[in-house]
Amino acid sequence: MQTHEIRKRFLDHFVKRGHTEVPSASVILDDPNLLFVNAGMVQFVPYFLGQRTPPWSRATSIQKCIRTPDIDEVGHTTRHNTFFQMAGNFSFGDYFKREAIEYAWTLLTNPVDEGGYGFDPERLWATVYLDDDEAAQLWQEVTGMPPERIQRRGMADNYWSMGIPGPCGPSSEIYYDRGPDYGVEGGPIANEDRYIEIWNLVFMQNVRGEGTSKEDFEILGPLPRKNIDTGMGVERVACLLQGVDNVYETDLLRPVIDTVAAVAPRGYGQGNHDDDVRYRIIADHSRTAAILIGDGVSPGNDGRGYVLRRLLRRVIRSAKLLGINDPIVGELMATVRDAMGPSYPELVSDFERIQRIAVAEETAFNRTLASGSRLFEEAARATKQKGATVLSGSDAFTLHDTYGFPLELTLEMAAEAGLSVDEEGFRSLMAEQRERAKADAAARKQAHADLSAYRELVDKHPTEFTGFDELTSEATILGIFVDGKRVPVVSRNGQQAERIELILDRTPFYAESGGQIADEGTITGTGASSTAKAVVSDVQKIARTLWAHRITVESGEFVEGDTVIAAVDPRWRHGATQGHSGTHMVHAALRQVLGPNAVQAGSLNRPGYLRFDFNWQGPLTEEQRNQIEEVTNEAVEADYEVHSFTTELEKAKAMGAMALFGEVYPEEVRVVEIGGPFSLELCGGTHVAHSAQIGPVTLLGESSVGSGVRRVEAYVGLDSFRHLAKERALMAALASTLKVPSQEVPNRVAQLVERLKAAEKELDRMRLANARAAAANAAAGAETIGKVRVVAQRMAGGTSAADLRSLVGDIRGKLGSDPAVIALIAEGDNDTVPFVVAVNPAAQDLGFKANELVKVLGAPVNGRGGGKAELAQGSGKGAAGIDAALAALRAEIGRS
Structure with a gap:
């Protein structure tokens, strides 16, 4: 059974049982604890934490997941993957243990012609938490599984939590017995290579406290409602249903291995363990890299970008260790596209960009390998000059840490040079680095922000945004929050607080999002509270439905339920719309000048200023910068009408509307159109009515903000005019000082620079001559x-x-x-x-x-x-x- 069929059967099974199919989230989510989404339940965390009420009581999804802590184990074992697909079904206060067990069992054991996977029930085992008698009994009642195939395990194995205070509960895992060829009898507690875990059912029913490991936290009490969170490993099920020994032999990974084997001097599965490891690294990391780039990650030196860079470099190094010296990454990305495209169509539609970024990293790393090889040669030469035969662990670590050389590459190069390597010293330095990384990660890890105080408002009173049509709105105060706690009243002489927020039922204030910073303005009272006045300095969204206005109370008091007037500063809004519309114009100009590969990677706009990040390899030429500025200003002068409308997401994409990679969009989206085909983007921001209102756009510069990502910055409107006025004044001052017309200033400055360089060279020559004379005297x-x-x-x-x-x-x-x-x-x-x-x-x-x-x-x-x-x-x-x-x-x- 092909993997795409396994996915379809899972979703169909749960949709028929009343579950809503929820698309996979991006592997990048705004979560302080996660570099990447690493479990199927991550996108549902706000519902499990009680921060938001779920729109459905049952859900099912197949989530893209990435886990990289064990990256060095990939390929050495057949159980570790950096990318995997987690199929899950979720209940939010609806069904519990009995139904979770029944649904899993029927899907696994129902015949193939009835929509199941057709597993032999006699080969399935279950584990439950130590004292979870209820789950153990249900396995017997619901499935007929004999007690001897139900094993009990401790907290480390069968009790789930997020590793931080929050929801938790016992779990029950389902294992498949692969038979005596894979190990000894005795169930999962005896051998997890023979008995392979394929599904984990979490019975989320408790709240845990602080702790430092999987076993040392306190259970604080029950959750208000019991939830179900399950995860079935798609790759592991594919391995079993396709009758192969490991996930690398399945239909989604084996094609990558075959692509490599077609050009490598040495094949796969020919008895060379080290070579097989390299093949598996290439297969695993190529797939993960394609998914990451597809979700908007670019290679870089820290965070997600560093992980992507490391994965691609491991692919390239492994290929070289197999004897492949020609570029191969582009072909690997094409193979991943063909294998994964039926499940992830974005790998097909966005393939050109994915391949371009991956190939550019391969080209750059090949240059790095050349530099690292020279460093190795120097270290090897110095080692031999000392009469030693062992390259130091410090040298090996420097090669790894600075140039990305894996130990096996250094070992191979050392062997060719007649040397060995101090592996123990290398591993000691690596261990020290890992400990530092763990300490840093632990320092950053934190509990999720407690938004429970806002939950009643989130559920019942979402804020209506009126700012597209008006700058002043009459509104009712739904809630007042002081440092995250709800209070009935706040006044100028009241609590000394770091953060005072007003939640209104309707507001013209734009909340920071989409690269546009929040509006500024005032909130004033009406009627009996007319003396109340507050300055709004920031507006943030809570759970995407509430607008929290951060205020400073200047006079009077605000009481929950009061009617107020919320007014955006019109000058601020005008400048903000100029900046945001200018960003769209620059984006369109970039694509017109550079082509469709200049894709947005982030933006920031505020009154009078914009910056725009985009995927591109290498700096722009002066001619390209001038063209971008000219195309942008021609569109401004054309006075295009700015039109916005809402439509279904898929229809917007079909129209060609641009979307930000990695961003999660709702079913209904807002499209902003400037000049018909000139600019068409998904956007929830505020904009000018006509492009001429943006005013002149002046590019300030262009720079690199990471591998494959460039940034342009620009002034718009009056700020652009003021900038040009300063430039003009500067040019006039230079012309006056140099006593030449303005148009001759560049040539005159160039002449002065050449004369200065010549004078500096002469000074250097004279200084060195004097120094040599002094040296001769010193020698004498x-x-x-x-x-x-x-x-x-x-x-x-x-x-x-x-x-x-x-x-x-x-x-x-x-x-x-x-x-x-x-x-x-x-x-x-x-x-x-x-x-x-x-x-x-x-x-x-x-x-x-x-x-x-x-x-x-x-x-x-x-x-x-x-x-x-x-x-x-x-x-x-x-x-x-x-x-x-x-x-x-x-x-x-x-x-x-």
Whole structure:
């Protein structure tokens, strides 16, 4: 049974039983505890926490999930995947244990021709929590499973929580017995390779307290209602139903392995365990990378971008270790598209962008590999020069941490160079890094924000946004919150609070979202409370339905139930609409100039200013920047009508409306159209009525904000005019100073720059000539300390580190073959103190090493340095210690 059929049968089974099919959420959700969605229930967390009332009592979904903590285990075992599909059914206070067990059992065991999976009931086992007698009894009553196939396990295995205070409960897991070829008898507690877990039923019924592990938290009491959260591993079920040994042999991953095998010198499954691991890494990581890019992630150096970069680099490195030196990532992305497209059509529709980003990372990493290889060669050469045969764990770790070299790649390169690697030292450094990462993650992990105080309002009184049609609205105060707690009244002389919020039944204030910051304005009382006045400084959405107005009370008091007037500052709104509409215009211009691959990756707009991030490899040319600015301003001058309307999401997409990757949209969406086909985007923001109202748009610059992501910034309206006025004044001042017409300023400045460069070169030449003369004198006046001729000298101020390296070479040549140590130090630029130490071969034979002496020289000037036995250098910050540094060096040589 193909995986797509497994998915369809699951959803059909639960829809027939009254469940609403809910689409998979993006793997990126706004959750402080999650880098990626890692379980099927994540998008339903607000319902389980009681923060929002679910729109349905039963739901079913197949969620894209990503887990990366065990990334290094991928491929080595056949149980770890970074991407997997979690099929789930959920009950929000509706059915409980009996129905959950019955629904799972019937789907698993019903014959294929009746819509089930056709598993042999005699090969299914269940586990329950230690004291969950009810679940154990239900397994016997509902399914007829004998008691000997129902095993009890502790909290670590059969009690679920999110790892933080919140809902929790016992669970019951379903296992399939793969037979004696896979291990010993005895059920899941004896062998989880033979007895493979395929489904987990969580009976969410309690609230847990603080704790640091899966077992040490306190159960605080029962939840107001009992919920069901289940998760069936689609890949594991596919493995069993397709009769293969592991998930890598299934229909969604095996095609990637076959694509690699077609070009690799060595095949898959030919008895080479290391090669098989590499094939599995490529298959797993290629699929995960495609999903991540599809959901809007771009390779980067931190967070989600770093995970994506690491996955792609592991793919590329594994391919090279298989002997594949030609580019392959583009073909891998195409294979993933073909295999996964029936379930995830966005991989097909967005394939060009996905492939482009992945291939660009492959190209960049190939350059990095070349740099890392040079570093390896230097480390190997230094190891051999010492007479050693083991590359240090520190060198291996640097290659891994800086250049992304896995240990196996370093091991292979070392073996080719006739060296081994200090694996224990490497693993020790890796363990230290992991501990630091765990500590950092633990420090960031937090309980979900407590929004329970707002729940009554969320359920009964969603705020009506009136701001598309008016800037002033009469409204009723639904609730007043002081630091998250509901209060009946708030006044200027009342509670000292960090955060005061008013919830209104209707409001013209735009709440921050979609890159547009919140409106500012006032809320004033009416009638008996007419003296009440508050300034609105921020507006945020709660559960997407309530507008929370953060205020500062200036006079009077506000009472829940009062009628008030909410008024947006019209100048603020005008500037905000200019910025937001300008963002759409710049986006359209980017796509017109650069093509459809210039896809939005984020934005921010406020009165008079906008910034726009987009997926693109490499900086824009000056011509492209000028074209973008010109196309944008031509559209402004065209005075296009700005039209907005609501429609179904799929219809909007079919019209070509642009959507933000990774954003979750409702069934009904708002579309903003500027100039017909010029700009068509899904957007809930406020806009001008005609494009001419945006005013001039001036691009300020373009820069990189991560691998494959560029940013343009611009002024609009009066801010654009003011910026241009300043530029004009600056040009006039330059023309006046240089005594040339404005149009000749660039050429005149270029001439001055060339003259300055020539003068600086001449100064450098003269300084170096003087330094060489001083060096010659120093060589002639070398002192003898013990058996060594020593030159330890302060050089002229401004001498650079490069100059010092050149000078020590000159002096060393003049001193001949006698044992010699040369140490030069100077007051450099920017308050630095560069220093260099050189030791010739004869002095090295006496035991002197430059990389040791440089530490002696550096200490008195608060400096550090390093290098090799023949040459070392460093830099410090304490010029007052130069004489002491030279004296310390002489003393050290004298002691030897």
